[in-house]
Amino acid sequence: MSKTVPVHLRVNGVEHQLDAEPRLLLVHALRDHLGLTGTHVGCDTSNCGACTVHFNGQPVKSCTVLAVQADGVEVTTIEGMAKDGELHPLQEAFWNDHGLQCGYCTPGMIMAAAGLLERNPNPSEHEVRHALEGNLCRCTGYHNIVKAVLDAAKTKGATVSAQREVSA
Amino acid sequence: MTTGGAAEQFIRVAAETTEAAPSPSIHVGQAMRRKEDPRLITGKGSYVEDINLTGQLWAAWVRSPEAHARIVSIDASAARARKGVHAVYTHEDLDIEASLPMIWVPPEIEVKTPHHPVLAKDEVNHVGDPVALVIGDDRYAVIDAVEDIVVEYDPLEVVVDPEKALEEGSPLVHEQLGTNKVCEWSLGGGDLEAGFAEADVVIERRIVNHRMAGAAIEPRGVLAEFRADRLTVWSSTQVPHFLRLFLSILLGVTEDKVRVIAPEVGGGFGSKLQVYAEEIGCAWASMKLGRPIKWIETRTEGFMVTHHGRDQIDTIRVGAKRDGTLTAWHAKIIADLGAYQMLLTPAIPPSSAFVMCGVYKTPAVQTDIVMVMTNKFGTDAIRGAGRPEATHMIEVTMDQVAHELGMDPLELRRKNFIPPFSNGHETPIGVTYDSGNYGGALDKLLEHIDPADVRREAEALRKRGVYRGIGFSTYTEICGNAPSRVIGPKGFGLQGGGWESATVRVHASGAVTLYTGTSPHGQGHETGFAQIVADRLGIDPAQVDVIHGDTATGPFGLDTYGSRSLSVGGEAAARAATKVAGKARQIVAHQLEAAPEDIELHEGRFSVRGSPDKGMTLPEVAGAAYVPDNLPEGMEPGLDEQSFYDPENFVFPFGAHACVVDVDAETGKVSVVRWVAVDDCGPAINPMLIDGQVHGGITHGIGQALYERIHYDESGQLVTGTFVDYALATAAELPSYETDRTETPSPVNSLRVKGVGEAGTIAASPAVVNAVIDALRPLGVDYINMPLTPMRVWEAIHEANGGVRA
Incomplete structure (x- = not known):
């Protein structure tokens, strides 16, 4: 084993300090060191997107980021998406629309889709399909994943307008 | 005519009717959202x-x-x-x-x-x-x-080409075996010679059904x-x-x-x-x-x-009369098994033979298979396992025949469809289909898509250099593995059976656990099986915990593959639950002083017919069963029943699919722009799960037709060893699908169901190829082999034009 370096990670709002090999991938830091096994690994070439997490709010493939690069960064994983026992609208929509089968690509899909809805709260089907092209699914043919993301966008829009009404 | 010992052993099994278990369908048939999902969408699944x-x-x-x-x-x-x-x-x-x-x-x-x-x-x-x-x-x-x-x-010395591996003097993969040929195996029936003799046209095509991967994401x-x-x-x-x-x-x-x-x-797809x-x-x-x-x-x-699938070189001959009546099919298959024979490797190509009659009433059908070893990894079951290859041969060739005869491809299909049947149709090769209504599925399909509309669109698009085509596939397949006496040592030759087990355990509190011998990997058994058991016990599916995939829990089981889980494992679950309900009726009858036959399930209670206020809930019955101070004379305590179910026949789902493609003649790029699918897997347990299986299945078939290929170079190097080189379709390449169903009950099991896990894949690839050929006929392309990559399509256009650019 080569020399380790201290890394400070902030994941889902919780601070972690670890000693890591400089070559340690962020995905392995999350899974093997922090026990956050919801982020999955499906390939060696950054094609499948199963490992997608948020890096200062942007979706990234955590198999292509070194843990040391995440030092001081705000990382969000699938485990951080539900808040106060409430599912994120995307989680709810994936459940309602049968947007998953084996569930292995699902955390990455949800994180990638969440990134899209942050950038574009009201995407077209075409935009959803292109935003998810870095995430592979073998089970669903993407049909219900796309449907779920479109439905979540509607729900999220509704939530936002309701909040606006309340604050007004 | 049947050749080969194993083929002789392939028994004709009449589809036997099984008594339906009487229970009201409250949860069965509902598009209930999955019990599996809360853990999977929150990152709490344990792979x-x-x-x-x-x-x-x-x-x-x-x-x-x-x-x-x-x-x-x-x-x-x-x-x-x-x-x-x-x-x-x-x-x-x-x-x-x-x-x-x-x-x-x-x-x-x-x-x-x-x-x-x-x-x-x-x-x-x-x-x-x-x-x-x-x-x-x-x-x-x-x-x-x-x-x-x-x-x-x-x-x-290396050999990677299966045809060369069969030649005299070829390098041997295993020197000590003295040959690369594994075996020959045949299945047929009817008078093939007479069939071809009475044909007005005979079409022969060489179809390469290339090697592909399961590519589960986990x-x-x-x-x-x-x-x-x-x-x-x-x-x-x-x-x-x-x-x-x-x-x-x-x-x-x-x-x-x-x-x-x-x-x-995280997914299997056979791999x-x-x-x-x-x-x-x-x-x-x-x-x-x-x-x-x-x-x-x-x-x-x-x-x-991880084992590959397909990899056949198929030579298919079909004979037809001028009016379109099919007279004979003859398929010759060279199956490349790779270097080692794995669990079921040589048993997969024969699955092509079992469905070589397709949905047509052809009097003579013969399949001859040669299996061969090469210096590649082993092939084995990948989604569809032999049936996609057969359907591809049949359905692509049907369009070639239609073109030759100047007939509409759907008219040719209708002319040859086996008429609707509900309790067994014996094909000339000795396989007895359970039930089918192929024309019905096609009728339903055409309610959703009119080929004339597509042709009109094609006319308009052609002016822009876009060639639009439509392709169809009408299929049946054999699944629900399997009747043990058919597939077992004395039949087809597998050293095992095809039954499935289930235990339904009602705990003392009334909570219910179902142990199934099947082992799902994304299909949704925890939901669908809970719906089945819940209806039989008068409870909510949320109260049925489904345990699977652990050999230390339930009885011995035979796991999940071959679209078997529902029609075999689900039936076992239904039977075990029916036994529990039967014992519950006896206990209730004894305690309420009524006759067991007068006890019925009514609004979640086992109650006396005509007196719905007199009854017991399942927890009350469980209490009586585990505190046995007032059970019928001689009855054992407990409420825990098991079923080992061995089906009498396979089940044969079917359907009709339509694919619309656009081909860019400049680049050869094919885009699937529309997909309409009508599938029939009997009455739905959970229609949402069926749609999900169909969507994924179609995508696997489109993937093979357009994008995916396991490719070895001449020195045996794998050149498609990552997702960079092995192209899985992404969301960006695909349209949303339009799906519908017809529901023809199977006479084989009490649920009346058929499998659906592989059907989409079995249907899909020929529809794509037929659509691309339909699109490119104006450019002189009349046949092309998968995968229809831009380069291959561009070359086909180029060659059809005598080397002149389109």
Whole structure:
């Protein structure tokens, strides 16, 4: 084993300090060191997107980021998406629309889709399909994943307008 | 005419009616959202890689970079000297004498089967063949150590082309077998010669059905622990029960001391229907070292050493009269099995033969198969397993016949459809279909899409250099594996049965656990099976916990593959639940002083017919069963029943699919712009789950038709070993699908259901190819082989124009 370096990670709002090999991938830091096994690994070439997490709010493939690069960064994983026992609208929509089968690509899909809805709260089907092209699914043919993301966008829009009404 | 001993043994089975269990359908038929999902959408599923044990070590494999070579020497001294490395094992360290399993022993046919070791002995036969096993402290350390191991190879001649492998003088994959030919196997019926003699036209096509991968997004993985004389293995497998049996046989630990757990499994598609070297090797190492051993496949390993599927060269001849009446089909299949025969490898090509009649009433049908070894990894079951190849041959050729006769392709199909039947149709090859209404499915399809509209659109688009085409596929398939007497040792020759088990356990509080012998990996059994049991016990599906994939819990089972889970395992669950309900009725009748036949399920209670206020809930019945102070005379306490169900026949789902493509004639790029599917798998248990299976199935078939190919170069190097080179379709390439159903009950089981896991894949690839040919006919293209990559399509257009650009 080569020399380790201290890394400070902030994941889902919780601070972690670890000693890591400089070559340690962020995905392995999350899974093997922090026990956050919801982020999955499906390939060696950054094609499948199963490992997608948020890096200062942007979706990234955590198999292509070194843990040391995440030092001081705000990382969000699938485990951080539900808040106060409430599912994120995307989680709810994936459940309602049968947007998953084996569930292995699902955390990455949800994180990638969440990134899209942050950038574009009201995407077209075409935009959803292109935003998810870095995430592979073998089970669903993407049909219900796309449907779920479109439905979540509607729900999220509704939530936002309701909040606006309340604050007004 | 039937040739071949195994074919003779393929028994004609009449579809027998099974009495339906009377219970009101409250939850069955509902698009209930899945019980599995809350853990999966929150990152709380436990796949193999998510499980860690105290003292666990990691494994990695040294793999051959050569397709065929003698191993001259292995120097592992540097690796062994590394800090963090606990052991390096080569073949001579292993004391496993038995071969990795292959379970097809057809009567009267010799299947040439090479010994398949866990670690290569003296010789490697494909790229990726494991040569050494490294055990170390962590996943990075073992990969470092693998790099330090020096293996010297003496290359041998390589053969990768199955036709060349059959030629005299070809290099031999296994010298000691003296041939690359594994066996010949045939199935047929009717007078083939007469069929072709009365044909006005005979069409022959050579169809290459190329090799593809399962490509489940979760790579394989194993965690093995030998502790206190007991072996526990967690594996990303479709077949925990098979694996337990073969761990026991290969490692000499009796089955009662072996437990296999398939935890959350991230997709299989047939690729995890296998007993792999890595599973046996890791378990062996855990016994040797007394430490838990973990191995997680890399994706590159996945493409190299997780079994492939398809890989047939098919020569198909069909005869037809001028009016379109089909007179004969003759399929000659060369099946490339790769270097080793794995669990079911040589049993897969015959599955093509079982459906070579398709949905048509052709009087003579014959399939002749030659199986051959090459220096590639083994093929085995991949989604559809033999049936996609057959449907592809039949449905692509149907369009070729229609064109030759100047007939509409759908008119040709309608002319030859087997008329609707509800209780058995015997085909000339001895396979008896259970029920079907092929014209009905096509009628329904045409309610959704009018080919004339597509042709009008095509006219308009052509002016812009876009060629639009429409293609159809009308299919049936054989699934619901399987009646034991048909597939077993005296029949087809598999050394096993096809039944399934279920236990329904009502706990003292009234909570219910269903143990199923099936082992799902994404299909949604926890939901669908709970719906079935709930209806039979008058409870909510939320109250039924479905346990699967753990050999230490329920009875022996036969796992999940071949679209068998619902029609065999679901039926077993229904039967076990019906037994529980039967006992409950007796208990209620005794306690309420009524006759058992007067007890009915009414609004969640077992109540007396005509007096709905007199009754007992399931928890009340459970209380009476486990505090047995007032049971009927002679009745045993408890409320826990088991069923082992062996089906009388297979089931035969069917349907009609339409595909619309746009082809860019400049670049050869094909885009699927519309897909309409009508599938019939009998009455729906959960229509949402059916749609999901169909969507994924279609995509697998589109993938093979357009994008995916496992490709080896002439030296046997795998050139599609990552997702960069092996193209899975993404969301951006595909349209949303339009799906509908017809519901023709199966007479085989009391649920009346058929399988649906593979149907979409079986239907899809010919619809794509037919659509592309339809699009390109104006450019003179009348036939093209998969995969329809831009280059291949562009070349076809180019060649059809005599080398002139379109």
